[in-house]
Each structure stands twice: as structure tokens, then as C-alpha cells.
Amino acid sequence: MHTTTTMRAAMQRQYGPPSVLEIADVEPPAPGRGDVLVRVRAASVHPGDYFVMTGEPYIVRLAFGLRRPRHAIRGMDLAGVVAAVGEDVEGFEPGDLVFGWCTTGSLAEYACVPARNLAPVPENLSLAEAAAVPTSGMTALQAMRDVARVAPGQKVLIVGASGGVGSFAVQIAASLGAEVTGVCSAGNGELVASLGTDHVIDYAASDFTARESQYDVILDNVESRPLSVVRRALTPAGTLIPNSGKGGRLLGPIGRVIRAHVLSLFTRQRLRPFTSVGTREDLLALAALASSGQLTPVIDRVYPLDAAADALRHVATGHTRGKVVVTI
CATH class of the missing domain: 3.40.50.720 (NAD(P)-binding Rossmann-like Domain)
Structure with a gap:
């Protein structure tokens, strides 16, 4: 049973460079109807996370908050262990290993994720590798x-x-x-x-x-x-x-x-420039490719949560060798 009263998270209270990120103790989220509470073990970061952190290009603020980020915790992609499930959730139960993406921030000890955004971690992937996959x-x-x-x-x-x-x-x-x-x-x-x-x-x-x-x-x-x-x-x-x-x-x-x-x-x-849209069907397709050995995530560097700002600085260089992962 999930009973934690606080959790550590990489948060920002304003737009800006990686230095605006701070590790803070905050109240963990609670799963609503259709949600899964995940104990995050690994989260990957990508250029989109950097754009949201800096608020540039300015057009991203239309979606994420005009003056400051609507969701203070950064990160989207994650892998971890199911801690609790909300009402109407089928197919997941506490203890399951899952990976996927959220909107409320994956650079934290816990994240609330719609069940439709999750899939079981392929047996041949580590949690760090699984976290590298979604976006x-x-x-x-x-x-x-x-x-x-x-x-x-x-x-x-x-x-x-x-x-x-x-x-x-x-x-x-x-x-x-x-x-x-x-x-x-x-x-x-x-x-x-x-x-x-x-x-x-x-x-x-x-x-x-x-x-x-x-x-x-x-x-x-x-x-x-x-x-x-x-x-x-x-x-x-x-x-x-x-x-x-x-x-x-x-x-x-x-x-x-x-x-x-x-x-x-x-x-x-x-x-054909395009914007990808996450779907559970595609997450399952990627899991199938990984399970068959046709898809192996490449991990460039792994950072602890305390160094989340450094992880985003590295992403900003544009020269990552595969994915950048934060372990929690």
C-alpha cells in the first residue's frame, strides 16, 4: 500500500536554463480514475523536455503555461513499479514493472500515469532501457x-x-x-x-x-x-x-x-514534417520489437536525480549518443 507523505522531485518555478531546476520534497500525486501510480525507477529526457524547461521557442508556452510551467515537475518518459491503481484500471496491479509516458512529470520518485500510457516492461530490457523508449x-x-x-x-x-x-x-x-x-x-x-x-x-x-x-x-x-x-x-x-x-x-x-x-x-x-502522438498501440509495438531483439535502446549517459539539471544540459548540446537517462 502506498503511504509515502513526501517525495523528491526535480522542479522548476519559472522558465529558464537548467539552473532553474531544484530538487524539492513535495506531496506525491494520488491516482485518479483510470490512473496508475508508478514508483519511478528511471526517466529519460529529450529535447522536448528542454524546450518546456526554457519556455523557448515561446510558442510552447501556449501548451505548457504562459508565465510559468503549468506542471512544475519536468520529464515525461519513465519506467518503474506500479505502486497503486485508481478506479476502473484493469491489467495492472501493484508490483508490475511498467514503462510509458506522463504529463505531470517523471523526474520524481512517483508519477501518476493514465493506464492507457503504460505497457509492461519487456523482459529483456532493464528499467533504464525501457525508460529510454517511449517518446x-x-x-x-x-x-x-x-x-x-x-x-x-x-x-x-x-x-x-x-x-x-x-x-x-x-x-x-x-x-x-x-x-x-x-x-x-x-x-x-x-x-x-x-x-x-x-x-x-x-x-x-x-x-x-x-x-x-x-x-x-x-x-x-x-x-x-x-x-x-x-x-x-x-x-x-x-x-x-x-x-x-x-x-x-x-x-x-x-x-x-x-x-x-x-x-x-x-x-x-x-x-512531411510531423509531430508524433503517443498511443498505447505504438508503445506495445515498440515493446514487441524490443522483445524480439529488433530494437535495443542506446543509452548515452545515466545521471542520478540530483543531477537532473546536468542531464538536460547534456541533451541541449545536440550531440547525445542515444538517450540520456535519470535514475531515481
């Missing part, structure tokens, strides 16, 4: 399977193949039967090759847009080149998915999203 894994899955509709034999290029989304996208594209090329630094080439790529390009030694090869699908997680330049590496009817999330302080990537949609009106090429 980045679903983004990669939806990009490859739903937006690009990757089919066996297609040529797929993943730019930023060693990052959080990229490391999942490489493996998912391979599982769909594609011929996969990963673009990364020389230091990450061996890692990317181990994930199932057929070819690896060192971006410092070779410009993929200047090569003769063309690809049916390009997932660009870096977006260091204009759309017009990247399109040179795309087949005449190929699909380009820009996915860096970067942009100006006011609107973020929205300007590039608009340009991509406008360009799509004048070419057979499909330019």
Missing part, C-alpha cells in the same frame, strides 16, 4: 512506418543516426526491410553500424547531398542544410521528414514546417 521510439516508429511508409527494399537515409530518435529509426527501418544508411560522426560510426545500417556516412568526410546516391526516404534529425539542398539526395517521388525541432526563439520550427508544406505543392517529392 523517441514512438517518433521514430511513426516517422518510418506511418509518415514515410517504409517498404522492403527501399533506400532510407537517417541523418543524426546516433541520436535519440535516429538510433531508434535506424533499427525500425531495418526491421521494415529497408536498406539503411546512417549519417553520423566518425566516432559514432561503429555504434550506428551495430544498429543494423547497411552503410555509414561520416558527415565531416562526405556530404551526403553531393553524392550520387538518392534515397526513397530521408529522416533529417539535424537539419543543418536547407530543404532545397537535402532534396538533391531524394528520389523524384521520395519522402523527406525534417525532425530537428530547432528554429527561432518565437515560433521554433514552424517557419520551416510551413516552407516544407508549400514546397510540397510544387514537387512530386513528399516533404
Whole structure:
């Protein structure tokens, strides 16, 4: 029975850099109807968490709070142990190992999660590995399977193949039967090759847009080149998915999203920026891929909860090698 009166959490009372995060003792959440209370053991962080923490681009404040974050505890993705279940919850009971995502903050000892946002942890994953999966894994899955509709034999290029989304996208594209090329630094080439790529390009030694090869699908997680330049590496009817999330302080990537949609009106090429939406069906699909050995989360660094600010600083560099995890 869950009887804890306080819990430790990484909180922020205002928007700003990682230094605004503080570890505080707060009242733990209580599960409502349809909710599961999870004793969090691991939580992963990603660029979206950084955007919400800083409140930039400013457009994120429309969803998360105009003057300060509506939910003070940062983090979304988690893995842990079911501590209690609310009314109308079926399929979970105290003691179960689960992973998924929440909106009230995963960088805490406890988090309240809608049951529909959880799935059992695959037996071959640690809790840290499971926590790395939800947001980045679903983004990669939806990009490859739903937006690009990757089919066996297609040529797929993943730019930023060693990052959080990229490391999942490489493996998912391979599982769909594609011929996969990963673009990364020389230091990450061996890692990317181990994930199932057929070819690896060192971006410092070779410009993929200047090569003769063309690809049916390009997932660009870096977006260091204009759309017009990247399109040179795309087949005449190929699909380009820009996915860096970067942009100006006011609107973020929205300007590039608009340009991509406008360009799509004048070419057979499909330019498809998108926003992933979490679903339990996709979480279960990722769990199945992990269970079958087709998907292995890559963990760059692991931080304790007291160093949650450092974890987000590392994410902000844009050079993570897989996922960044906080253990609790």
C-alpha cells in the first residue's frame, strides 16, 4: 500500500536554463480514475523536455503555461513499479514493472500515469532501457512506418543516426526491410553500424547531398542544410521528414514546417514534417520489437536525480549518443 507523505522531485518555478531546476520534497500525486501510480525507477529526457524547461521557442508556452510551467515537475518518459491503481484500471496491479509516458512529470520518485500510457516492461530490457523508449521510439516508429511508409527494399537515409530518435529509426527501418544508411560522426560510426545500417556516412568526410546516391526516404534529425539542398539526395517521388525541432526563439520550427508544406505543392517529392502522438498501440509495438531483439535502446549517459539539471544540459548540446537517462 502506498503511504509515502513526501517525495523528491526535480522542479522548476519559472522558465529558464537548467539552473532553474531544484530538487524539492513535495506531496506525491494520488491516482485518479483510470490512473496508475508508478514508483519511478528511471526517466529519460529529450529535447522536448528542454524546450518546456526554457519556455523557448515561446510558442510552447501556449501548451505548457504562459508565465510559468503549468506542471512544475519536468520529464515525461519513465519506467518503474506500479505502486497503486485508481478506479476502473484493469491489467495492472501493484508490483508490475511498467514503462510509458506522463504529463505531470517523471523526474520524481512517483508519477501518476493514465493506464492507457503504460505497457509492461519487456523482459529483456532493464528499467533504464525501457525508460529510454517511449517518446523517441514512438517518433521514430511513426516517422518510418506511418509518415514515410517504409517498404522492403527501399533506400532510407537517417541523418543524426546516433541520436535519440535516429538510433531508434535506424533499427525500425531495418526491421521494415529497408536498406539503411546512417549519417553520423566518425566516432559514432561503429555504434550506428551495430544498429543494423547497411552503410555509414561520416558527415565531416562526405556530404551526403553531393553524392550520387538518392534515397526513397530521408529522416533529417539535424537539419543543418536547407530543404532545397537535402532534396538533391531524394528520389523524384521520395519522402523527406525534417525532425530537428530547432528554429527561432518565437515560433521554433514552424517557419520551416510551413516552407516544407508549400514546397510540397510544387514537387512530386513528399516533404512531411510531423509531430508524433503517443498511443498505447505504438508503445506495445515498440515493446514487441524490443522483445524480439529488433530494437535495443542506446543509452548515452545515466545521471542520478540530483543531477537532473546536468542531464538536460547534456541533451541541449545536440550531440547525445542515444538517450540520456535519470535514475531515481
